[in-house]
Amino acid sequence: MKIRVTTLTKPGEFTKWATEVVTQDAEIVVRRLAEICEVLIKENILNTSKMPTGALADAFFKEQINSLSWGVGDIAYLNKTVPYWRHVNFGSEAINANWQHWLPKGHWDNGRWIEGNEDTDYFDIPKTPIQAHNYIEKTLMDMEIAIQRVLSERK
Amino acid sequence: MALTWSKIRCLENSLIDFLNTNLVADAIKDINGVQIVARVGRKEDNDWQLPCITAYVDTINLQRIFVGSNYRQDSYLMIIDIYATNEGERMDLVTWVADKINNGFTFYNYTPSESTPNSPTKVAGGLASLNFLSNTRVALGQNVDNEDAHRHRVSINVWISGS
Numbered sequence: 491m492k493i494r495v496t497t498l499t500k501p502g503e504f505t506k507w508a509t510e511v512v513t514q515d516a517e518i519v520v521r522r523l524a525e526i527c528e529v530l531i532k533e534n535i536l537n538t539s540k541m542p543t544g545a546l547a548d549a550f551f552k553e554q555i556n557s558l559s560w561g562v563g564d565i566a567y568l569n570k571t572v573p574y575w576r577h578v579n580f581g582s583e584a585i586n587a588n589w590q591h592w593l594p595k596g597h598w599d600n601g602r603w604i605e606g607n608e609d610t611d612y613f614d615i616p617k618t619p620i621q622a623h624n625y626i627e628k629t630l631m632d633m634e635i636a637i638q639r640v641l642s643e644r645k
Numbered sequence: 646m647a648l649t650w651s652k653i654r655c656l657e658n659s660l661i662d663f664l665n666t667n668l669v670a671d672a673i674k675d676i677n678g679v680q681i682v683a684r685v686g687r688k689e690d691n692d693w694q695l696p697c698i699t700a701y702v703d704t705i706n707l708q709r710i711f712v713g714s715n716y717r718q719d720s721y722l723m724i725i726d727i728y729a730t731n732e733g734e735r736m737d738l739v740t741w742v743a744d745k746i747n748n749g750f751t752f753y754n755y756t757p758s759e760s761t762p763n764s765p766t767k768v769a770g771g772l773a774s775l776n777f778l779s780n781t782r783v784a785l786g787q788n789v790d791n792e793d794a795h796r797h798r799v800s801i802n803v804w805i806s807g808s
Contacts, residue, residue, distance in 0.1 A: 580783045581687065582793055622687060624703045624724055627800040630778040631722045634802060635708060 524552040524560030534625040581622030663750035729795040771807040
């Protein structure tokens with residue numbers, strides 16, 4: 491389909507103006523999608539955890555890369571602050587096998603590992619495997635709907 | 646009376662049926678000549694033999710077809726995990742799986758039978774179409790056990806059309 495536009499301005503000026511309008515609109519859309527993605531992934535992490543501490547959910551936040559690019563979940567940051575993020579998402583049978591997954595010094599309290607450095611604290615290995623929470627895939631699926639909705643809002 | 650199988654359970658079993666039929670038809674075997682199998686569910690059994698493929702429904706989305714409508718377009722998040730014994734096998738298996746399911750698969754309505762619980766009656770009930778959401782190696786680090794050493798995850802968004 492072709493659209494012919496007649497303007498009283500110089501052709502270059504109109505093209506520049508039209509490009510600015512489209513770019514500004516695109517910036518709003520991608521920022522909105524990043525905001526939604528951050529909320530969705532936090533929600534999916536918290537909803538799928540039995541007793542969430544919030545540490546994993548807090549590690550996912552939106553970050554602007556350039557005016558038209560945003561990201562949620564910086565892998566280097568995740569590996570440093572919550573190194574178990576992959577295991578929680580994909581599930582892992584490795585715990586208590588030949589994988590040396592020692593917990594930091596602490597103790598069990600009502601099913602949760604509490605870090606500490608008291609005389610009674612100790613190092614331990616979890617006895618049960620982590621079941622896959624699939625919070626990344628859930629978010630990807632939710633984003634398919636979110637993208638359609640955000641784009642339809644802009645029409 | 647046996648409980649009727651829900652759409653989720655039928656969908657999981659339809660995909661496994663489709664994969665197992667094609668695994669046999671294409672003679673997909675491991676390096677020792679053992680037939681590779683697909684099974685429903687998350688890996689929990691101790692009697693597992695690698696390599697193997699698992700599939701299950703994780704989440705359902707009940708979208709309205711349009712604003713204000715109570716008609717829903719259900720879509721299902723399905724997780725396919727591939728557990729291989731080496732990296733080459735992992736890549737071969739995931740390529741085979743992705744190629745096979747690309748055009749969708751037949752959805753069957755299963756009716757459980759009390760006399761033959763392992764062979765429920767199945768009736769074709771439409772086509773399950775899909776979009777790929779992710780297709781990635783599961784990297785859980787070094788020194789993981791055999792099941793996690795060469796894993797691959799394919800996640801798909803599935804919807805059923807026709808009848």
